[in-house]
Structures are given as C-alpha cells and as structure tokens.
Amino acid sequence: MEQKRKRVKRAGHGRRVVAYIVLAVMSFLCLVWFYILFINATRSNGELGRGFSPIPSTHLLENWNNLIQGTLPVFNGLFNSFFIAITSSVLTVYFSSMTAYAIHVYDFKLKKFMFTFILSVMMIPTQVTALGFVQLVDRMGLEDNFIPLIIPAIASPAVFYYMKQYMTSALPMSLVEASRIDGASEFRTFNRIVLPIMKPAMAVQMIFAFVGSWNNYFTPALILHNDKMKTLPILIAQLRAADWLKFDMGQVYMMIAFSIFPVIVVYIILSRYIVGGVALGAVKG
C-alpha cells in the first residue's frame, strides 16, 4: 500500500516535470519574438547587418529620433489609432449594454425576433459586407474620416450577447422596479442603477474592443488614404510595401516596437482582468 502510494506520487512528479518543461518551452515561444524585437530596436543598422546578438546595444534613442524625424507620420498614427480605439470602445460597451437592457428588461412584441436576429448575425464577418460598406462610405463622402470606423461600433452583436448574459446573472429585476417606484425615469435607471452593476463586464469588453480596434487593419485600410489620417497598422503595411531593404533596419524594428509595446504594457497592468475576462465569458451561466 505504502509502495503503491509512493509510485503514484512519483508518477505525478514525472508528469509535473513534463508539464513544466512544456509550459517553459511554450512561454519561450510566446516571448522570444518580443525579446528579439526589443534587442534589435536598440541596435544600429550597421550592427544589425553584422548578424544577430542577444545583447542589447546603445542605439535605442538614436533609432527613436530617426523614426520620429523620418517620413512615416508615427505620432499621427499613434493619435489616430488611440482616438478611434477609445471612442469606438466606449460607444460599443455603452450601447451594447443599452441594447442588452432593452432585451433583458422590457417585454415587447418584437423582442423575441430581435434577440434571434442579433444572435444569428453575430458570426457574420465584417469582410463580407466590406464592398457595400466602402461604396456607402463613398456615397456619404466619409472617406478619410473616422466616423465610419467609430459609429458602427454601436451595433456590436457579440458585445451585446456578452452583456445580455452578464445581465441575466447580475441584474435582478427588483432593482429596476425599486428604481421606478422611486420615480426615476427609464434613462436615469439605466444610467445610474444598471450601468454601475455592469461595470465589470463593461471593463472586460472595453479592453477587448480597444485592442480589437487598435489592431484592426482591414477596414481602416479601405477607408483611410490620407497620410495624416492613417492608423498604425496601415503605416506598418506601408513599411512592408516600401522597398524595405533600403530602410534603416533599426528604424523598422523601432516602428514595430512602437506599435506592439504599448499594448504589452497595458496588458501587464491589466492582465488579471483580461485573462479572467476570457474565462468569465466561458464559465458564466
């Protein structure tokens, strides 16, 4: 008996070692690219040409100065990306909560139809409507404008669905009724009573919406053509399309780092909520 337990324990021990090795290898495969990126952003074009070295060099500032004085409007890109991401993510969580509230709290004729409709269009990719979308933007004269990248965020079926699930588990109807008895208007009830309860779900979805918009390349590339209006992913694509061998490679790495590292920093600060949020979406009853 004693022997058997020991054997089981040893087997468990062996599995644990294997698990740690696999996890270490996968962590390495996830992180090594960003390490190389950081190292290479600190090296000059000449050093980069001489081959790879795992040790950082001293040209970080020089590459940075070259990049911001170069031809790519990186600060415009940063501002545009940030502006679009923040406004669209605020709109998406606010209005998705509102849509979810309409379906969750009220009882009206088209309720069931609307719910079914939103669920069934949830998986339609934005790419399949891109042609009509571009033509529409053309007709409205909204090319080189942020509006077609921000306003559509109001209608986001996936975020709606998440909010609806969260409301089902976290918003008791008695609270809404109590607020009505206190004489609050429906808008006030939604803004003052319901939204604070939705905060955790809104935070999670806002992070995802922000990152989604920040990283989006397909749609903005179809709408924004003026250099001053372009977002970071479009500038990256432009860098790729240019005859990149003529580039100062230190600058190229700096530009990539410039687009990637802000998200990594935010992720490190908020990682607990983000990873929790992914799981939350899956467990939530």
Added chain:
Amino acid sequence: MNKKKKRAGTARYNKWGYIFLLPFVIVYVIFQLIPLIDTIYNSFFENYRSGLKQIGPNFVGLANYAKLITTGDLPTYFANTMIMWVLGFIPQIVLSLILAYWFSDPSLRLKGQRFFKTVIYLPNLIMAAAFAMLFFTLFSDSGPINSILVGAGIFSQPYSFFSHVGSTRGLVAFMNFIMWFGNTTILLMAGMMGIDTSLYEAAQVDGATSSQVFWKITLPLLKPILLYVMITSLIGGLQMFDVPQILTGGTGDPNRASMTMIMYLNNHLYSKNYGMAGALSVILFIITGLLSLLVYRMVGGTADDSYGKPAKRSRKAERR
C-alpha cells in the same frame, strides 16, 4: 385586481424597449444591412476598370460566380486558406487540450499558473500586422533567424523562407497557432472546470489512471465545447488576412500559394472590380452563414451551461 394593475404598470414601460433598441437598429441597418444588400446586388453586375475605361455596370446574372469558380482562382485560394488553417489548428487544439488538462488537474498542483496563462494569452492581443512585419524581418534572408541558423552551422547559406511554399505557409500557420492557442487553452480549461468533480473522484476510487480519466471522462464531456471551438476557429480561419497579407506584402507569393480568400477580396476591392468582389463576398457569406447556423443551433438550442462562449469566440472571428 391587484395583479391586473401590476401587469398594466409594466406594460406602460415596454415602449422603452423599442427606444433603447433604436441606436443598435439604426446603426446596424445603415452600416451592416444596407452594405450587405448592396454587396449582393453588386455581385450580379459586370463592373470594373480596364485601363482607363470603365466597364459596366451591366447586369450579367450569375456570370461573376461562374467566372470565380471556373477560372480556378477561388478554389485555389480556398484550398490555401484551408491548408494554412488546418496546419495551425491541429497543433493548437492538441496543445490546448493538454495544457487545459494540466491546468485544471488538481492532483498536479501546478505552480505559477497565473504567470503561464498570462504569457500564453499575450500573443493574442498583439497587432497581427505588426507581428507579421516582425516575422517578416526576423525570417528575411539577412534577418536574425538566418544569422543564427548559419552561425550554428545548420545551414551553409541563408534559407529564403519567403520563396518556398512550405516555409511561407508554415510560418503563417505557426503565427496563427502562437496567437490563438492561449485563448483556446483558457476556453477549454473553463469547460473542464465545469465538469462535475464527483466523476473524477469516482474514477479515482475505481483506480483509473490519469490518461484513462482524460480519454474516458474529460474528452467525451468536452465534446460540445470542442466542436464549438472548432467551428468558430474555422469561421475565423476563413477570414485569415492580416498575417499573410503583411508577411507576403499582399502578393500571396511564392506562386500565390499563401493567397487567402480575403486577400483575394481585398485585391478586387482595391482594383475596383466590384462585380467580382461582390460575388466573392456572397460566397464567403454563404459559407460562414452555414457554419454559424451550426454554432447558433449549438448555442441557442441548448441549456444555460453552454452560454457565454460565443461572445468571446466571435470576437476571434472578427479579429482574424
């Protein structure tokens, strides 16, 4: 009496349901529904530019569809997309299953779980365009990877990753794998946590080994979630664009072997060949529509325990 009054009281509020729905409906109709109808309408017209001359729009019926299929472009690009998806998905689902099993196995008592989960989820949030550009520079002929491989004596001269079909497709698949396995792991783990622990205890009492537990208990109970993960990943895979677009500079080279369907659509949109772009969009719409119908039936038809997953998975579909 009292009951009736109460019902009348709530009914008074119900018009607010329409008011709160209004922003969604207006924006959805303008920016999604009208473009969708326009796209379908366009697919029946010949409408493109030939040099400086504008051809069409002339009604041609289903000619655009026929052209797409018979010229062989669409089947080729569909095959490319599927090959790269499968190459990335198989290692992803296998590894995610193993990791999720380890993470949720209490007898293993893995330490640093939060750290590992944070690390493996990280690539999912990285801008795909920038990540692809990074891989392009790292794997270029004079890039660091070649410099390491040649330095270590593995190759005598730099290997041209982007002029070989296998290595280009492999890199696209590898990037998709790295970007999505953390997400899948966390999803599957949440599914495993939902399995009744008394089943595991019973198996342990009966003397089942951990691999028996995995094959006989965990996997069968996880089947709905696995199926769900697979279909949503497939929908996301059909939308593969950013990574191969940036990696190959939009050409899909070598030999257009890494050209995906959305890259093909993108090319038609840029060259303003609206007829072909429309037909291609409609075909994509039908394929994803059929696939989402499956997802919808899995989600909508079942009880509460499968709720919640689509919200985040379709996020994946949107972001590919």
